[in-house]
Amino acid sequence: xxSRVLNGKVPVESEKVERIHTAIAELQFVPRTAARVLxxxxxxxxxxxLSEIDGAFFPHMLKGIEAESRAGGYELLIHSTQGxxxxxxKPLGEHNTDGILVFPSSLDLIExxxxxxxxxxxxxxxxSPPDELSIPVITIENKDGTLMLINHLIEKHARRRIVFMRGxxxxxxxxxxxxGYREALELHNIPFDPxxxxxxxxxxxxxxxxxxxILKDGVEFDAxxxxxxxxxxxxxxALNDFGRLIPDNVAVVRxxxxxxxxxxxxxLTTIRAPTEEVGRKAVQQLIHLIRGESIEFISLHPxxxxxxxxxxxx
Amino acid sequence: xxSRVLNGKVPVESEKVERIHTAIAELQFVPRTAARVLxxxxxxxxxxxLSEIDGAFFPHMLKGIEAESRAGGYELLIHSTQGxxxxxxKPLGEHNTDGILVFPSSLDLIExxxxxxxxxxxxxxxxSPPDELSIPVITIENKDGTLMLINHLIEKHARRRIVFMRGxxxxxxxxxxxxGYREALELHNIPFDPxxxxxxxxxxxxxxxxxxxILKDGVEFDAxxxxxxxxxxxxxxALNDFGRLIPDNVAVVRxxxxxxxxxxxxxLTTIRAPTEEVGRKAVQQLIHLIRGESIEFISLHPxxxxxxxxxxxx
DNA sequence: CTGAAAGCGCTTACAG
DNA sequence: CTGAAAGCGCTTACAG
Numbered sequence: 001x002x003s004r005v006l007n008g009k010v011p012v013e014s015e016k017v018e019r020i021h022t023a024i025a026e027l028q029f030v031p032r033t034a035a036r037v038l039x040x041x042x043x044x045x046x047x048x049x050l051s052e053i054d055g056a057f058f059p060h061m062l063k064g065i066e067a068e069s070r071a072g073g074y075e076l077l078i079h080s081t082q083g084x085x086x087x088x089x090k091p092l093g094e095h096n097t098d099g100i101l102v103f104p105s106s107l108d109l110i111e112x113x114x115x116x117x118x119x120x121x122x123x124x125x126x127x128s129p130p131d132e133l134s135i136p137v138i139t140i141e142n143k144d145g146t147l148m149l150i151n152h153l154i155e156k157h158a159r160r161r162i163v164f165m166r167g168x169x170x171x172x173x174x175x176x177x178x179x180g181y182r183e184a185l186e187l188h189n190i191p192f193d194p195x196x197x198x199x200x201x202x203x204x205x206x207x208x209x210x211x212x213x214i215l216k217d218g219v220e221f222d223a224x225x226x227x228x229x230x231x232x233x234x235x236x237x238a239l240n241d242f243g244r245l246i247p248d249n250v251a252v253v254r255x256x257x258x259x260x261x262x263x264x265x266x267x268l269t270t271i272r273a274p275t276e277e278v279g280r281k282a283v284q285q286l287i288h289l290i291r292g293e294s295i296e297f298i299s300l301h302p303x304x305x306x307x308x309x310x311x312x313x314x
Numbered sequence: 315x316x317s318r319v320l321n322g323k324v325p326v327e328s329e330k331v332e333r334i335h336t337a338i339a340e341l342q343f344v345p346r347t348a349a350r351v352l353x354x355x356x357x358x359x360x361x362x363x364l365s366e367i368d369g370a371f372f373p374h375m376l377k378g379i380e381a382e383s384r385a386g387g388y389e390l391l392i393h394s395t396q397g398x399x400x401x402x403x404k405p406l407g408e409h410n411t412d413g414i415l416v417f418p419s420s421l422d423l424i425e426x427x428x429x430x431x432x433x434x435x436x437x438x439x440x441x442s443p444p445d446e447l448s449i450p451v452i453t454i455e456n457k458d459g460t461l462m463l464i465n466h467l468i469e470k471h472a473r474r475r476i477v478f479m480r481g482x483x484x485x486x487x488x489x490x491x492x493x494g495y496r497e498a499l500e501l502h503n504i505p506f507d508p509x510x511x512x513x514x515x516x517x518x519x520x521x522x523x524x525x526x527x528i529l530k531d532g533v534e535f536d537a538x539x540x541x542x543x544x545x546x547x548x549x550x551x552a553l554n555d556f557g558r559l560i561p562d563n564v565a566v567v568r569x570x571x572x573x574x575x576x577x578x579x580x581x582l583t584t585i586r587a588p589t590e591e592v593g594r595k596a597v598q599q600l601i602h603l604i605r606g607e608s609i610e611f612i613s614l615h616p617x618x619x620x621x622x623x624x625x626x627x628x
Numbered sequence: 629c630t631g632a633a634a635g636c637g638c639t640t641a642c643a644g
Numbered sequence: 645c646t647g648a649a650a651g652c653g654c655t656t657a658c659a660g
Binding site: 034038054063082095264 | 342344345346347348349351352357366367368369370372373376377380381384389390391392393394396404405407408409410428547573574577578579
């Protein structure tokens with residue numbers, strides 16, 4: 001009876017409803033989640049698994065995920081693997097959640113296949129599934145964003161020798177960005193030069209020494225595209241050390257519109273992604289999956305070009 | 315039997331152990347968390363409740379909390395209240411966690427008292443409990459940190475008219491900082507001037523207009539102390555607009571060593587707090603409480619003075 | 629060391 | 645609309 005009142009799915013006589021409500025208030029009754037979960041076979045919980053709690057985008061993403069989970073009536077369980085794939089003990093899965101959001105490098109393929117095989121709801125963030133698994137993916141327009149950025153450098157600032165700092169190979173976002181870069185060159189009949197593709201898109205020190213190296217090697221370039229973290233700071237430093245002016249001699253752009261982009265000098269031209277929105281959308285899709293409703297298998301969020309000064313504008 | 319092997323608390327014949335292990339592997343058996351929780355009356359889960367997922371400190375704090383929870387064998391359930399106190403439905407409590415970490419403005423006093431009354435483990439972050447509740451608190455040396463910062467301005471840079479930008483009243487950190495400010499003045503026999511205490515320590519626009527106002531009002535000052543978020547950017551802007559040089563005319567310092575502190579110009583002198591460590595410590599204390607072990611009721615983490623250029627050094 | 633059973637605290641058909 | 649009962653899937657005394 002109490003259960004029926006609490007859940008409100010079955011009609012109950014209103015006088016009884018009231019008496020139960022006052023009793024609940026008096027006794028300060030709080031239903032045990034575990035008993036509910038066990039009996040109903042639903043955890044009402046969404047899991048979030050990622051490799052590392054890090055990066056400037058993270059709070060915004062989490063905010064979207066948390067808000068949307070709560071709005072949908074789900075709790076949020078978070079697990080970070082800290083680089084070690086948890087193959088033996090499963091932190092998040094059918095035993096404690098109704099579905100999970102999976103960030104890159106946090107779940108091995110065996111476990112992903114197992115979850116898929118048992119029909120457990122999974123949504124992938126910023127990574128594609130293996131071909132034979134139709135698991136929904138949420139990501140952003142990495143290719144288009146980079147295309148916009150590189151087009152801008154070429155069309156507005158007449159740059160033609162643009163260094164592309166690539167991220168780690170397993171970073172799928174970075175691969176799409178490289179395709180955008182190549183497309184932009186093709187579009188303007190600029191020959192692709194492998195010397196301009198360098199490693200180190202995701203770390204300040206690495207980015208700095210990479211740029212120093214190509215400057216020493218005498219590689220000619222008039223612009224640099226960078227990726228995550230503080231790589232762009234390393235680039236600024238290396239260029240300053242060699243007396244190259246930004247943006248006069250070398251334009252610099254960055255993909256993610258990180259917080260300090262407005263504040264460093266010259267202010268960075270970037271691509272801004274709707275990070276919180278991406279998080280929300282991921283949870284929405286996951287909830288649809290859980291409910292057995294239809295979903296989009298790929299949701300690619302549009303990004304925005306944020307023009308400041310490092311490209312040469314203003 | 316299976317249960318005994320899984321939990322390993324009771325000795326079991328080794329041949330049997332092996333057979334059970336292989337069976338578990340073959341069947342891909344994963345024990346239901348809910349059944350375990352219900353039977354054992356332990357959730358093995360730590361709850362984190364906060365008002366808003368935001369702020370530059372957040373990822374570091376969460377990283378510490380998550381890592382330490384996992385290390386202790388606990389899951390992490392996160393709930394943000396988004397400003398609305400959840401008085402009716404209890405998101406986190408004895409029904410779904412073994413203990414909770416409570417950030418400011420996320421749990422009302424009634425619920426805090428209720429949890430205390432039933433002996434439910436709670437650790438407060440950056441806020442003191444009401445006098446009659448002995449609930450452990452984890453925070454940082456706000457007073458000492460500010461003292462160090464103001465002492466530095468007075469002793470190394472001969473500043474005597476230091477504007478203190480205060481945060482919201484309910485922000486306990488900010489109150490301690492103000493005490494540190496006052497102590498530093500007293501220490502050097504500098505009279506306290508209420509005109510130098512202004513609102514707006516936690517927002518760029520507010521900070522900017524506040525400084526513009528006191529400049530218009532002709533208030534004399536040679537330094538500014540700021541608090542959270544991007545207030546310091548607003549201060550820089552206002553001073554630039556009025557042609558005041560930083561740090562020559564006005565030194566500027568900030569409490570938290572936010573990410574962009576190194577990158578803006580002039581680079582900010584700040585106080586750095588061991589944020590991840592604070593998160594870890596909070597979880598450690600909570601686990602001690604859960605296990606009924608003895609704990610420190612107040613753990614005040616030391617902070618560090620990070621000298622850059624905005625104070626006038628170098 | 630182990631088997632059989634009770635019990636954790638709910639939800640949910642089922643019969644009325 | 646409602647009462648009584650089974651059952652969710654584990655853990656944990658209990659007796660041996």
